[in-house]
Amino acid sequence: MRGLLVAVLLATAVACSGSDTNDLTVFAASSLTDVLPDLATEYENETGATITTVFGGSNHLAAQLRDGAPADAFLTADARLLEQVGTRDRPVNFASNRLVVAVPAGNPAGVSSLADLARDDLRVVICAETVPCGAATSGMNSTINADSQEISVRAVLSRLSLGEADVGIVYATDVASEPEVQPAWQQPEACPCVTYTAGARTYRALPFLAFLTSPVAQGILTRHGFATGEPD
Amino acid sequence: MRAPRPILAVATVAVIFISLPVVGLLQRTPWSSLDELLSRDSVIQPLLLSLLVSVIAVLVVVVIGTPLAWTMARVDMPGRRIVRALVLLPMVLPPVVGGTALLFALGRRGLIGQWLDQWFGLTLPFTTLGAVVTAVFVALPFYVIAVEGALESGTDDLEQMAGTLGAEPMRVLRRITLPRLLPAMGAGMALAWARALGEFGATITFAGNLPGRTQTLPLATFLALESDTEEAMALSLVMLIVSLAVLIPMRDRWMPVRRREQ
Numbered sequence: 001m002r003g004l005l006v007a008v009l010l011a012t013a014v015a016c017s018g019s020d021t022n023d024l025t026v027f028a029a030s031s032l033t034d035v036l037p038d039l040a041t042e043y044e045n046e047t048g049a050t051i052t053t054v055f056g057g058s059n060h061l062a063a064q065l066r067d068g069a070p071a072d073a074f075l076t077a078d079a080r081l082l083e084q085v086g087t088r089d090r091p092v093n094f095a096s097n098r099l100v101v102a103v104p105a106g107n108p109a110g111v112s113s114l115a116d117l118a119r120d121d122l123r124v125v126i127c128a129e130t131v132p133c134g135a136a137t138s139g140m141n142s143t144i145n146a147d148s149q150e151i152s153v154r155a156v157l158s159r160l161s162l163g164e165a166d167v168g169i170v171y172a173t174d175v176a177s178e179p180e181v182q183p184a185w186q187q188p189e190a191c192p193c194v195t196y197t198a199g200a201r202t203y204r205a206l207p208f209l210a211f212l213t214s215p216v217a218q219g220i221l222t223r224h225g226f227a228t229g230e231p232d
Numbered sequence: 233m234r235a236p237r238p239i240l241a242v243a244t245v246a247v248i249f250i251s252l253p254v255v256g257l258l259q260r261t262p263w264s265s266l267d268e269l270l271s272r273d274s275v276i277q278p279l280l281l282s283l284l285v286s287v288i289a290v291l292v293v294v295v296i297g298t299p300l301a302w303t304m305a306r307v308d309m310p311g312r313r314i315v316r317a318l319v320l321l322p323m324v325l326p327p328v329v330g331g332t333a334l335l336f337a338l339g340r341r342g343l344i345g346q347w348l349d350q351w352f353g354l355t356l357p358f359t360t361l362g363a364v365v366t367a368v369f370v371a372l373p374f375y376v377i378a379v380e381g382a383l384e385s386g387t388d389d390l391e392q393m394a395g396t397l398g399a400e401p402m403r404v405l406r407r408i409t410l411p412r413l414l415p416a417m418g419a420g421m422a423l424a425w426a427r428a429l430g431e432f433g434a435t436i437t438f439a440g441n442l443p444g445r446t447q448t449l450p451l452a453t454f455l456a457l458e459s460d461t462e463e464a465m466a467l468s469l470v471m472l473i474v475s476l477a478v479l480i481p482m483r484d485r486w487m488p489v490r491r492r493e494q
Contacts, residue, residue: 148440
């Protein structure tokens with residue numbers, strides 16, 4: 001019995017201390033769900049590092065960081081959160097995204113303008129104001145008669161792809177990644193926008209932050225529909 | 233009876249373990265601003281909605297769960313073990329999976345949901361009714377397992393006697409079975425209600441999140457944690473008080489506590 005206990009404790013100790021300097025844990029906003037694995041693979045190939053990714057609502061991840069969750073880097077669409085949780089060195093802006101009014105493929109409800117977001121008879125789903133996409137949505141200053149305020153942009157996207165919602169507001173990259181969802185109408189590539197910022201929590205994450213703004217990484221981001229460089 | 237020391241010691245550790253998070257919650261509660269926090273609409277509205285949803289859910293659970301428990305305990309049918317496993321499944325299923333499954337079945341494009349929508353114009357997601365359906369789904373097994381257990385352990389002697397004396401089956405059920413079942417039903421209701429009140433994952437997945445319509449206490453707490461920690465603490469405290477207010481009296485009145493005479 002005692003032997004078993006010692007063994008368990010030892011195994012735990014080894015598991016906790018065994019993190020190689022090359023192993024990074026990256027917390028990232030859920031809208032980066034599709035692109036970050038590609039970025040991580042590229043970085044792993046270049047450096048031999050191993051990256052573990054954790055996705056979630058930005059605020060939720062920030063709360064975990066404040067409570068001591070072990071992450072080396074935090075990628076979010078809300079730079080203020082990085083100030084709150086604290087970073088090593090200066091945070092880096094590496095991409096931007098814009099909001100799109102989106103509908104299920106085929107636009108079954110015939111949504112055609114911002115005015116439709118105020119309609120009572122449509123099921124309108126947006127992000128809760130506590131997450132960055134929701135904050136950007138309320139920045140649109142449109143009248144929105146929402147039926148649900150989801151806790152992440154991916155949740156809004158799944159409402160649309162499942163056809164539960166008639167119309168929703170998501171990021172351009174989400175529409176690009178989900179064949180069951182399309183823009184409600186041709187929308188100009190203009191803001192409201194969010195800028196993604198990466199902050200290092202440990203010094204060993206700094207090379208990864210530098211990588212995010214490298215031409216290779218920026219190419220991957222562009223391929224996934226993100227805007228790179230400074231937003232207009 | 234005096235408990236052996238080691239047993240008492242372990243029991244004490246268990247109690248401390250289970251109450252530590254509550255203590256943690258209480259010491260973080262912003263007592264000085266509590267008055268103001270508790271009078272906020274953003275606290276009262278989810279509380280009322282949660283009470284409404286969980287109480288209706290428990291009523292539905294009793295109405296459909298009692299015959300189900302009786303059938304499972306008393307009727308010799310083929311595939312009983314499969315039915316049993318199916319009924320208990322929501323206890324084990326991660327709530328988010330349960331919510332997604334509900335969407336596939338009762339969502340607007342779901343198996344049954346598309347017909348509900350076409351024939352009756354009834355869509356469950358994004359409605360309070362949808363939140364109730366979710367609560368029934370997750371809470372039903374807790375009630376059924378409590379009542380079924382009591383039906384199985386109770387001897388049939390009285391029922392058989394009443395039957396031989398010429399009482400109709402429904403009369404036996406009403407006069408003999410049900411009264412003896414009340415304690416188990418009470419316990420099952422308490423468990424089911426507690427489960428319904430605390431439901432988060434399935435609710436947000438199936439019913440969505442809108443203040444006043446589908447935003448129950450757990451949802452409001454989760455969102456407040458991200459924006460206003462003090463409000464989240466106040467919401468948690470409300471949840472704690474409501475739960476204890478129901479569970480403490482329930483224990484004495486309904487739970488079949490067996491005390492050995494001194």
